[in-house]
Amino acid sequence: MKQFRCADVVPDCTARFEAESEAGLLAQVVRHARDDHGMEHVPHDVLDAVRAHIEDVE
Numbered sequence: 001m002k003q004f005r006c007a008d009v010v011p012d013c014t015a016r017f018e019a020e021s022e023a024g025l026l027a028q029v030v031r032h033a034r035d036d037h038g039m040e041h042v043p044h045d046v047l048d049a050v051r052a053h054i055e056d057v058e
Contacts, residue, residue: 001057004029008053009046010037022054 002025006013015032019025029050033039039046 003055003057004050004053006032009049013037018057022051025054026050 002019002022004017004025006015006017006029013036015036017025017028017032019028026047030042033042033046
């Protein structure tokens with residue numbers, strides 16, 4: 001299981017995501033970035049920051 005906390009990249013955002021794979025997690029994060037942060041396109045540097053903060057959880 002993979003986990004990501006948006007606050008690791010966007011201070012004060014309380015969103016947290018879990019998925020079985022990195023691809024599933026990134027799909028959730030991209031939807032969240034669009035719907036909650038107004039990002040129509042998520043830049044590569046933001047995706048790299050997200051990937052750097054993905055954690056494995058049980």
